[in-house]
Amino acid sequence: MAQQWRSQRLNRLGSAIFAEVAEWKREARNNGLDVISLDIGSPDQPPAEKVRASLAAACERPDVYRYPGTEGSVRFRETVAKWFHHRFGVELDPYGEVLALMGTQDGLAHLALAITDPGDAALLPDPGYPVYGAGLAVAGVEAIPLPLSAENGYLPDFDAVPQTVWDKVKFMILNYPSNPLSVTADLAFFERAVDAARRHGVLLVHDNAYSEMAFDGLRPPSVLEIPGAADVAIEFHSLSKSFHMAGTRIGFAVGNRQVLSAVRALKDNIDFGVFLGTQEAGITALEMGMYDPQPVAALYEKRRDVFVNTLRHQGWKVPAPQATMFVWAPVPEGWSSRQISRAILTGTGVASIPGNAFGERGEGYIRLALVESEDRLIEAARRIGEFLKTTEPLGRTDHE
Structure with missing residues (x-):
């Protein structure tokens, strides 16, 4: 055979x-x-012309072809921190609370491997983005659906989750604005989510890849706007959709230092980080988001x-x-x-x-x-x- x-x-x-x-x-x-x-x-x-020009210019530099480092360049992480403060009013330490990623899918797929053990469980939105479950499958972690219904505005009811489920859950994933549901959540909801994470001792993982793609004047918040949220939460962001940089593969995670350190430790054994030329293009995109916005x-x-x-x-x-x-x-x-x-x-x-x-x-x-x-x-x-x-x-x- x-x-x-x-x-x-x-x-x-x-x-x-x-x-x-x-x-x-x-x-x-x-x-x-x-x-x-x-x-x-x-x-x-395509990305804005300035972003493309930045990438092209970076590719001509001989120094961008060394190993970039899994945490991201200091300049990229500092720019992320500045953008985050500009956009959400949240102060981040670029040296411990920011991690560069090859898009949010990179971080989401590796998260369970970095912070769980086989036999652990995680709460995933249902309906939700399929890669959430894929990361758990690779890590040998049980996926428990967190029901989302139109009747409840596609927001989860944390009080309806049995205590027996909370007892075995290591983290839960939320995603607002939501793929595929295309709904948003306000700060009052994130206050409840952070409270639930604290009470039950689980990590709150927020996928905020579509933060810049809301309509009718809506401005989606960050979970880190809730005071003390970084004690129990991390958040993923992507430049793929917000800045049309899907093919260049760049995003970042922010929040809890211990979790980001664990993800970085895993990635140290898997890849060498995001190409420095791509990071330069990402810096330009984030700077445009602050000073020359093209929403x-x-x-x-x-x-x-x-x-x-x-x-x-x-x-x-x-x-x-x-x-x-x-x-x-x-x-x-x-x-x-x-x-x-x-x-x-x-x-x-x-x-x-x-x-x-x-x-x-x-x-x-x-x-x-x-x-x-x-x-x-x-x-x-x-x-x-x-x-x-x-x-x-x-x-x-x-x-x-």
Whole structure:
């Protein structure tokens, strides 16, 4: 018998639906369809010209090709601290409370390996970003769903979590603005979250990757704005969406020193840190955020408005997202999430992600990403509307 060169843990990583949707798109293209990819949240715009120029200039410097160090350059960490104070009014020590990352996914995927042991547990939002569970699977940590429902504004009820669960949980992850739910949370909520973390002795992990992508005048807060939060919390930030730097892979974690030190200790044995040229580009982006802002939220707010309004005009009454680059759309009666996502793609060429890819409570929704031009989004909404008017539901089955 041939040796199987594949770990069993890979079968527990993320959701297979993302690879399946990619296959659906290939089939659709092979069938001659013009595919509009609203499935993956990959920004379609480049970084600002100043950021690109900074990266290009840095790449010409001979000194940026040495090992960068896992903590990040002093200049990058100091700039993060300045930006954080400018944006949230929070003072950070750049030498102990800031850690450079290859995007937030880097830190989120490695967190459980750094601070837990096999047999520990963590609370994850349901629905929530799939990489949260992937990090736990690699570390041998049990994932316990933290239910989020529309009736409660997609905010968790900490008092509803049984004490027996709190007793075995090492950390909990929150994500506001939320992917995929596209809702925000206020400081009053984070006060409750910090209080729950203190009372139950767990680490509060806040994924704040979409902090700069809220609409209608909203300015999402940081959990670290709560006094003393750094005693029990860390927060992840990304330059991928806020500054259109997804391909350069740069983000950072801030907050609790002990946790950041543990993550850094793990990464010392895995990688050598973020390329110094990329860090220089990140510095320029953060400085622009303070002194020469080009808010990315305005772009996605306009896209949201044209897309949602066109869908509504076509008869699909989807809610307008409060933030992020995603529309969390309730599935019309008679369809499952997977059925309608596949049917829309094969019938119209518009790709989406079924809601159950984000957890059991995502069933009944699909996620659509606002990562095409306004004209293409209008075309996508028109195609979807015509499809829904002319196609009968397949009828949900027990195995869906």
